[in-house]
Amino acid sequence: MDTEIRSSSNYYNNGQTLLPHRSNLLLQMLLQTNAYVSVIWSFSYLLHMIIWSFRLWNYTGLAMLLAYVLAVGTESLRLYASYSINLGIGATTMWLLLTLTPCVLLPALVYLRLAAALGDCWLQFISNVQLVLIALEALVALIHYALCTSSIREKQSRQLLMLKAKQL
DSSP, rough: OOHHHHHHGGGTTTTTTOOOOOHHHHHHHHHHHHHHHHHHHHHHHHHHHTTTTGOOHHHHHHHHHHHHHHHHHHHHHHHHHHHHHHOOOHHHHHHHHHIIIIIIIHHHHHHHHTTTTTSOOHHHHHHHHHHHHHHHHHHHOOOOOOOOHHHHHHHHHHHHHHHHHOOO
16 A cells, blocks of 8 residues: 655655655666756757857847757756656646647757758767657656556555445
């Protein structure tokens, strides 16, 4: 039977307690890898924009800078949401993951990938690795979330059946 974590340092959101559950090791490894790849990508792309800054003093350069800021910000929020899904079950973080990834992050990454298409092979390679890791993480996170919520519902229904049996 799951017990609630009662210490004040383990409160997740607005005083709601966390229920411990088994996290997904594969998702954790993918998230750890993507955290490093994201940092390498962001510094590589920033260096690319600094090197080519003399050509970016126009609307294309401004659009690239905006897309870069959006991509780095949403990638950090997406990683936070994925870690939260892996370590605790929450519909808010799943909603954050499912809206940020396809609506903000992927268009920004694709735009930056196409804007630097004639650039370094390194930048193209690290962009491809990041997109593949994002796709794998989203797939594993959705499967993990579905399995965790179904097991919780199954436990709750078993507890209700046990309570009804005791009452009879």
